[in-house]
Amino acid sequence: xxxxxxxxxxxxxxxxxxxxxxxxxxxxxxxxxxxxxxxxxxxxxxxxxxxxxxxxxxxxxxxxxxxxxxxxxxxxxxxxxxxxxxxxxxxxxxxxxxxxxxxxxxxxxxxxxx
Numbered sequence: 001x002x003x004x005x006x007x008x009x010x011x012x013x014x015x016x017x018x019x020x021x022x023x024x025x026x027x028x029x030x031x032x033x034x035x036x037x038x039x040x041x042x043x044x045x046x047x048x049x050x051x052x053x054x055x056x057x058x059x060x061x062x063x064x065x066x067x068x069x070x071x072x073x074x075x076x077x078x079x080x081x082x083x084x085x086x087x088x089x090x091x092x093x094x095x096x097x098x099x100x101x102x103x104x105x106x107x108x109x110x111x112x113x114x
Contacts, residue, residue: 021046022103030088031065031073032058040086042068043108047099049079049089058086066090068102 026042030052042052050066058064058081065073066088075091094102
């Protein structure tokens, strides 16, 4: 019974949590049903999802997989698509240690540096 209460608390906390987006530049691959693995560039990353440049069009609402370097593919849903940019929501949030590792390793280069 005590475990149920803890589980409910975690679900509520996760639902109310606003993810931090990390600017990154990660060469990755995306798979959409009926297609094959295609190269993409992840531009920002959070525990809940990512924004990326695809170079091809996709349909929002469809299931997809994202393969980040050094990690197994993660299940996602295509949330939105505008021109060649796509937003994915991860089916299960990325663990914070994985997120911090990727954000540190693939931090986006600042374009406004003088």
